[in-house]
Amino acid sequence: MENKLKVSPGxxxxxxILVVYGLITVIIGFATGDTIRTxxxxxxxxxxxxxxxxxxxxxxxxxxxxxSGWSAQFIRIPQAMSDYLIVSFVxxxxxxxxxxxxxxxxxxxxxxxxxxxxxxxxxxxxxFLAVRYIVFFGLWIxxxxxxxxxxxxxxxxxxxxxxxxxxxxxxxxIFVFAITFSLFxxxxxxxLDPHWxxxxxxxxxxxxxxYHGATIITAIVVILYFLGYFPDMNKSxxxxxxxxxxxxxxxxxxxxxxxxxxxxxxxxxxETIYYVPRxxxxxxxxxxxxxxxxxxxPFLFLMWNRIAKNPYALxxxxxxxxxxxxxxxxxxxxxxxxxxxxxxxxxFGTFMGFLGLFAGVVAWSLTRMNLIPKNHPYMIESVKHxx
Amino acid sequence: xxxxxxxxxxxxxxxxxxxxxxxxxxxIRIYDVFSPFPLHGVFEKLKLxxxxxxxxxxxxxxxxxxxxxxxxxxxxxxxxxKFGGKPLNTLSxxxxxxxxxxxxxxxxTFLTYFTLEKMFPGKKVKLPEPRTTSDRFAILIExxxxxxxxxxxxxxxILEKTGAIEIKESEVDY
Numbered sequence: 237m238e239n240k241l242k243v244s245p246g247x248x249x250x251x252x253i254l255v256v257y258g259l260i261t262v263i264i265g266f267a268t269g270d271t272i273r274t275x276x277x278x279x280x281x282x283x284x285x286x287x288x289x290x291x292x293x294x295x296x297x298x299x300x301x302x303x304s305g306w307s308a309q310f311i312r313i314p315q316a317m318s319d320y321l322i323v324s325f326v327x328x329x330x331x332x333x334x335x336x337x338x339x340x341x342x343x344x345x346x347x348x349x350x351x352x353x354x355x356x357x358x359x360x361x362x363x364f365l366a367v368r369y370i371v372f373f374g375l376w377i378x379x380x381x382x383x384x385x386x387x388x389x390x391x392x393x394x395x396x397x398x399x400x401x402x403x404x405x406x407x408x409x410i411f412v413f414a415i416t417f418s419l420f421x422x423x424x425x426x427x428l429d430p431h432w433x434x435x436x437x438x439x440x441x442x443x444x445x446x447y448h449g450a451t452i453i454t455a456i457v458v459i460l461y462f463l464g465y466f467p468d469m470n471k472s473x474x475x476x477x478x479x480x481x482x483x484x485x486x487x488x489x490x491x492x493x494x495x496x497x498x499x500x501x502x503x504x505x506x507e508t509i510y511y512v513p514r515x516x517x518x519x520x521x522x523x524x525x526x527x528x529x530x531x532x533x534p535f536l537f538l539m540w541n542r543i544a545k546n547p548y549a550l551x552x553x554x555x556x557x558x559x560x561x562x563x564x565x566x567x568x569x570x571x572x573x574x575x576x577x578x579x580x581x582x583x584f585g586t587f588m589g590f591l592g593l594f595a596g597v598v599a600w601s602l603t604r605m606n607l608i609p610k611n612h613p614y615m616i617e618s619v620k621h622x623x
Numbered sequence: 624x625x626x627x628x629x630x631x632x633x634x635x636x637x638x639x640x641x642x643x644x645x646x647x648x649x650x651i652r653i654y655d656v657f658s659p660f661p662l663h664g665v666f667e668k669l670k671l672x673x674x675x676x677x678x679x680x681x682x683x684x685x686x687x688x689x690x691x692x693x694x695x696x697x698x699x700x701x702x703x704x705k706f707g708g709k710p711l712n713t714l715s716x717x718x719x720x721x722x723x724x725x726x727x728x729x730x731x732t733f734l735t736y737f738t739l740e741k742m743f744p745g746k747k748v749k750l751p752e753p754r755t756t757s758d759r760f761a762i763l764i765e766x767x768x769x770x771x772x773x774x775x776x777x778x779x780x781i782l783e784k785t786g787a788i789e790i791k792e793s794e795v796d797y
Contacts, residue, residue: 493717623663
């Protein structure tokens with residue numbers, strides 16, 4: 237098998253159709269007067285794929301820091317996924333035009349009459365938001381691209397120097413990521429309800445990004461395996477991927493419970509208000525779906541060793557978990573913006589558009605480098621990996 | 624069970640694993656292996672089967688249910704006590720259920736394992752090679768009375784060839 241990914245024309249056509257379909261959906265959404273809903277969906281999908289890309293970069297950083305041998309074959313996939321951050325950076329500019337529709341704190345007259353919002357004004361204002369947006373994305377893109385460039389240089393020259401540099405960069409990245417991504421989640425998701433706050437909110441979104449980043453990496457690896465691109469892949473690799481998903485599903489469930497149970501226990505009105513629309517209105521089924529899909533399903537499904545090693549079962553789990561992440565973000569965004577509990581063509585179309593774009597960017601990025609790195613120091617360990 | 628066995632002793636983990644492969648390739652039945660720490664792959668190589676994970680799962684499920692029934696009975700049926708306006712059958716059960724599920728699962732798995740292996744505190748250890756608790760790996764091959772001299776030589780040959788530092792025959796009460 238050739239060491240470079242070849243993209244079939246059918247795939248290019250499919251992704252183009254999806255992108256165009258998404259674009260048309262957004263235009264129809266604005267034209268038919270569903271302005272807030274369209275903006276909310278744009279935010280949802282922008283955040284969805286941005287978090288998947290940055291989560292994949294975090295996954296990659298963890299591999300370097302722990303000096304994992306088993307994953308040496310697959311490091312190109314998170315590297316390609318982190319390229320989406322550049323696209324996301326551009327797409328996010330659009331969100332600034334929709335700020336007024338989504339965020340209460342951008343209405344200066346409301347802020348002036350509200351002591352809490354006035355108090356938060358030094359942080360929650362549009363110019364500072366723009367500064368943070370540029371700084372955060374700048375740091376992410378700089379660090380992920382640096383790791384990618386070093387990895388490509390390693391392919392060319394070999395040796396341990398690049399590996400050590402990448403390891404150091406990864407260490408810098410995880411600290412930068414932890415702080416900036418938490419603040420980013422607060423800026424764009426938690427501030428949809430500016431009166432409410434939860435100190436674990438950002439941590440939960442952080443785990444969500446890592447969780448679903450690992451999930452999408454698994455999906456891409458399994459698909460490429462079916463296409464014959466990973467000849468040295470064996471059952472142990474599949475088991476390790478499903479272990480990642482399994483472990484992260486438990487951590488995610490822990491975070492979910494930590495947020496919910498503490499608010500439930502304390503029962504302070506200004507905190508419980510967050511859960512009122514989510515449990516007491518028509519959002520109730522989504523609320524339970526979020527927990528059951530993201531925690532209980534992978535917990536019970538991937539517990540069985542035989543299923544955890546099966547690529548088809550793994551692909552099925554990934555597809556379900558993609559819906560799970562969507563539901564989670566839906567529950568974070570919609571009750572505070574549209575208050576509509578519908579899933580219709582706008583939700584479907586925008587997601588498909590972004591999915592097409594993401595798939596296209598990742599595939600394009602993968603074609604431009606060796607799919608399996610050449611001089612990775614742990615390559616042999618990865619090929620002979622056996623649990 | 625008392626029998627005479629051939630014991631091959633190895634010093635290195637990888638050499639030991641290769642020796643198992645070599646013996647199995649020559650259709651020699653390995654009675655048991657001993658190592659100071661769990662080795663990956665030995666379990667699959669010897670085609671051993673265990674049902675203990677299933678038992679653990681069942682214990683876990685039973686633990687969850689039992690603990691829930693207990694909590695429900697104490698705080699809803701037997702001694703209902705309202706505080707803080709919370710419902711009697713509450714979410715706060717989850718933490719105790721979670722912790723006791725792990726506890727019940729672990730404890731009963733241990734008990735099952737001890738029962739299956741006939742272990743109890745104060746049991747006298749019957750090891751064919753005591754050094755396997757420190758830094759040696761041992762392969763135990765049962766010496767069948769029906770084995771002829773050629774076959775025994777073959778076993779010895781393979782053990783020697785694969786790098787056994789010591790080969791001995793002994794009465795094993797095992």
